[in-house]
Amino acid sequence: MPDLVPPMLPATGELADATDASRWAVEFGWEGHRCVAYVRPDRVRLLSSTARSVTGSFPELGALAAQGPPGGMVLDGTVVALDEAGRPSRGPLLRRTATVAPEAALRAEVPVGYVVTDLLWADGRRVLELPYRRRRAALEELGLGGPSILVPPSFGLDEADLVARTAEHYGLDGLHLKRLDVAYQPGRRTRNWLRVPLRRRRQVLVAGWVPAGRAGWDRRERIAAVLLALPGPDGPRYVGRVGMGAADADAGTIAGARGGAGTRAPADVPAEIAGEARWVVPGLVAAVEHRGWTAAGRLALPAYRGLVPPEDQDPELTPGPGARSGADSWSTGSGIPDQSSVSRATAGGSVARDPRLGAGGGTGAGGDSARSDAPSSEGAAGQGATGDGAAGVGSGDGVAAWHGPLSRRLEQHFVYNTLNTIASLVRTDPPRARELLLGFADLSRAADRADAPESRLDEELAAVRAYLQIERTxxxxxxxxxxxxxxAAGIDPAAPVLPLSLLAAVRRAVQERIEPEPRGGAVAVRFGIEDGRPSCRVEVRVAGDSPDTADGPFVLFRVPLVAPVPE
Incomplete structure (x- = not known):
């Protein structure tokens, strides 16, 4: 086994640079820490792209030792960590790379995984001189996988648009194009491997602008940069600034909308920008392209694409019916990723305490944690225990049962299993692989609603069905x-629910109750009226002779819906 293989480096390119479908593969790009893994049956050594040892920072990747061939292997890949929305992010990963020996608590709070992208050496033979097509086939034959190991799918160039849309929905910041007919080129940056940055387009509020020039100069109120915002629970929040040409046709419109002394600025504007800013009256909406979000909640590398006519503006950016008129009538909806807070989708409920659940529970106001040995509170035949709204609604303070460390573990587990399933179908059943990829994109879009004040029940159910379709496969x-x-239960499909509440409950039911059982089981989502309000139950029936299935299904979660039943 070689002691050191400098990693091959990609050049920047575009999808249009790959024109021959027989010579190119398209794959997801992963934000993380590039590492080459030297794997022997008794040890794993991880070296960064600069040949620095990071083995101690990621002890859980020692699981590779049990998966390699007897003669060992050398893998190229990326160490990734997921944020609360289940998307690869450098923020959590920095906490792991900051220590050479992370404690158990940190490993549990910020789990990491290794995304394997290439095979360089295997069981006593060099494979890096082989073309990528053959290296990839040899990698797949190893059967690597598990809670912290992922061999992501590789697609043909004809699927590039679909892969790009999925990557955008999932929050990845790029794609990789790889030549199928060339050998690995250690230490070289080459156009045989192209990294394609993805730009996302969205609408934002125009909060103000910064004049051109320097202090003391005659600026003549020319616009140097437009200040951008998005609605938040307590009013608009600053999400960055974007430059625009001095001759841009929109400059006059933006400058002419300058507000008076009482015009309210968005929250979180840096002091050095706020001191020079000119704020505008609400109502202007602009389109921008960007490359994701920074850890501070700012748009990454935004590009201005013009003002949006009122009839084409996103509803979430316009003031609601009850909004006040005037300078402070900003919409107070949601739409900004907040890395420092957990979603309200899980606050205020309580978790059913069952011995086989790995997560602890807590209480919302006015309720105690349900115990798995408690009698049914419903008196209905066939229900062994209940838990009120593990991911549902409540009043007062509660526990975050889905976001945070638990969500990272479950989300990483789901992402790896989903992509490994898709990878196994790419060659054997391409239409099925495409269908699952689209479902995966739908789930990723659902994560964008995590910070919204509410979602529609039918939207939640669409995400639940997409998730269950993947898991059934x-x-x-x-x-x-x-x-x-x-x-059928008399509940309006458009009834408001807390975003991700139902999806979180179903995912926990499958991943924590069904998956550990060798014979599996069943999950059902039931609707009904309880105490005059619509609610939803997530029922689990585990195959076999476990005690909680002797008389009927175990009601793992109850998710109350927000809207009362009309009288």
């Missing part, structure tokens, strides 16, 4: 699912 006959029609 992976589990096969081990998983049965059933999702009721809320309209």
């Amino acid at each position: 992976r589990f096969g006959a081990r998983l049965d699912t059933e999702v009721d029609d809320p309209a």
Whole structure:
């Protein structure tokens, strides 16, 4: 086994640079820490792209030692960590790379995984001189995978648009194009491997602008940069600034909308910018392209694309019916990723305490944590225990049962399993792989609603069905699912719910109760009216002779819906 293989480096390119479908593969790009793994049956050594040892920072990747061939292997890949929305992020990863020996608490709070992208040496033979097509086939034959190891799918160039859309929805910041007919080129930056940055387009509020020139100069009120904002729970929040040409046709419109002395500035504007800013009256909306979000909640590398006519503006950016008129009538909806807070989608409920659940519970106001040995509070036949809204609604302070460390563990587990399933189908059943990839993108879009004040029940159910479709493909006959029609229970499908509440409950049911059982089980989503309000139950029936299935399904979660039943 070689002691050191300098990693091959990609050049920047565009999708249009790859024109011959027979010579190019397209893959997801992963934000993380590039590492080459030297794997022997008794040890794993991880070296960064600068040949610095990072083995101690990621002890859980020692799991590779049990998966390699007897003669060892050398892998190229990226260490990744996921944020609260389940997307690769440098923020959590920096906490792991800051220490050479992370404590157990940090490893549990910020789990990491290794995304394997290439095979360089395997079981006593060099493979890096082989073309990528053959290296990739040899990598897949190793059967690597598990809670912290992922071999992501590799697609043909004809799927590039679909892969790009999925990457955008999932929050990845780029794609990789790889030549199928060339050898690995250690230490070289080459156009045989192209990294394609993805730009996302969205609408933002125009909060103000900064004049051109320096202090003391005659600026003549020319615009140097437009200040951008998005609605937040307590009013607009600053999300960055973007330059625009001095001759841009929109400059006059923006400068002419300058507000008076009482015009309210968005929150979180840096002092050095606020001191020079000219604030505008609410109502202007601009389109921008960007490359994701920074850890501080700012748009990454935004590019101005013009003002949006009122009839084309996103509803979330316009003041609601009850908004006050005047300078402070900003919309107070949601739409900004907040890295420092957890979603309200999980606050205020309590978790059913079952011995096989790995997560602890807590209480919302006015309720105690339910115990798995407690009698049914409903008196209905066939229900062994209940838990009120593990990811549901409550009043007062509660526990974050989905976001935070638990969400990272479950989300990473799901992402790896999903992409490994898709990878296994790319060659054997391409239409099915495409269908699952689209479902994965739908789930990723659902994560964008995490900070919204509410979501529609039918939107939540669409995400639940997409998730269950993916899991049924992976589990096969081990998983049965059933999702009721809320309209049949007299519940409006457009009823508001807390975002991700139902999806979080279903995912926990599958991943914490069904998956550990060798014979699997069933999950059902039921709707009904309780105490005059619509609610939802997530029921679990585990195959076998476990005590909680002797009389019927175990009600793992109850997720109350927000809207009361009309009288």
